[in-house]
Structure formats: C-alpha cells, structure tokens
Amino acid sequence: MANGIPDTSGRRVLRILQYLAQHQRPVLASAIARDCGLPRSSTYRLLHVMAEERFVTYYPDDGRWGLGLAAYELGTGYLLSDPLARQAAGILVRLAAETGAFMAIGVLDGTDVVVSRTHIPETATAWADVQSGGRYPAHLTAMGRAILLGRDDVELTALYGDRKLVQLAGRGPTTLAELVGELEEARAVGYAASLNDLEDGITAYAAPVQSAPGRVIAALTAGFLGDPPTGLQLDNVLAALLAGAAELSARLGYRTTEGARDGTLAG
Secondary structure (H helix, E strand, O other): OEOOEOOOHHHHHHHHHHHHHOOOOOEOHHHHHHHHOOOHHHHHHHHHHHHHOOOEEEEOOOOEEEEOHHHHHHHHHHHOOHHHHHHHHHHHHHHHHHHOOEEEEEEEEOOEEEEEEEEOOOOOOOOOOOOOOOEEEHHHOHHHHHHHOOOOHHHHHHHHOOOOOOOOOOOOOOOHHHHHHHHHHHHHHOOEEEEOOOOOOEEEEEEEEEOOOOOEEEEEEEEEEOOOOOHHHHHHHHHHHHHHHHHHHHHOOOOOOHHHHOOOOOO
16 A cells, blocks of 8 residues: 555556566566565466556567557557647757758657657748658658667567568668668667658658657657758757757656767667
C-alpha cells in the first residue's frame, strides 16, 4: 500500500510499464519483480495478461520482456496530440528564422514517420507540400532515421524484418542491413540526413528528441528545397538544430549526460 492506496493489479501493471519504458532493452522477469517490488508469481501472471493484450512482448530466445505494440501505440497517440506540438512550437519558429529552413517535429508510428507540426520561414517563396499529419516511410526521411537512432537491433528487426524496403526516388536503403549501416553513421554524429531520398529537390537534417527516461520519441527536422546549405552555413544549421532538439528534450524532462554532449545518444 502506497500513500494509503491499495497496491492493486492496475497499479502493478502501470509500475511494470513504467519500468520497461525506462529500459532500452528487454529485461528478465525476475529483474522486473525485484526492481518493482512485486512477488515473482504475480509478476509472471501480470506479464502474460499484458502480453495477450499486446502491451508487452516476450522474447523467447533471450527469456526477456519488453514493451509491446499496444504500449507504443499509446505513446504515439500522446505524441501526436497537442502537448508535444505546444512544447515544440516556439522552437520551430525560432529555428526557422535562424536557419531559413522549413522546420518540423514528428514521431514514429510503426515504420512510418508522422509530422506533428511544421513551420515555414517568412523568407520562403516556395516549399514542398509537407503538412502536419503527413505520413512518410521512416527509412527514407531524416526525421524517421533520427528517431530510429534510438532503436536497438531487436526493435529494428521487429519493425522491418527481412522485407525489401521501398524506394520512392530510386535512392535510400533497400534492406535492414543497409538501414542499420546508415543509422550507425548517423549515430556517430548525433543527427540524420536525407539527401533527396524521399523526393528530388528536398534535403533534410534531423536531430533526435529524448524523453525523461532517455528514449528517443521524436525528431526535430530542418528541411530545404533546392540547393542545400554547405560549409559554414551547414555547420550553423546543424548547431542550431542540435541545440533546439536538446532544448525540447529538456522541456520533456530529459537531463543531458556526458555521452549526449559529445554528439552521441545517451544510453
């Protein structure tokens, strides 16, 4: 009993979900029981019920448990709602003015990235038709790749398996192995880029946005139609973009670690 409130099954389920959300990789049931202060028998029973409802997933080869599809659907529903857009709105406006880029924030939904909010700089005379609510293949966009930077091999395999990845402009990865290679390069610099992979004439750069537990939940994106920035201009765009993503992450409760300060993802 906590604060006079009975420790019901519902509270235990929420405790397990919160615990799993704080871990980047699947964990043993015994660790869940120990760290959540639950009886082992009750933990196994709750996990099996949660698995039937798709809130957790069991990985038999590892004997471990992780969040399931239904949990991600709930998270995506929240991220697509007003709170994230409100937190990002001022940052999008400021970065658009600083960089001259089309700015957007988006989240992952399955293997698609969904745009939550956009802002076009006042200096823009023309821009690609990218609207809030737009849905695009994550592996072809800087926004999607920046979010995928926070997914481990188990999650990427669950998302893509061994199927052939679509190409819309004849460019971009066609297999999971190719995608993983591109993500490794992007992870090393802390941002993702898409150079005409989605559509001719569109160049975009995106930085991951992290939640309080350190999970990548969204991506802040700067896009350009026509000639992309180069040299010092590109350096300034990337610096502003990374700073904006760090600011938004802090607003969501994330606290920067040494690993994040040197341009790599924490955790």
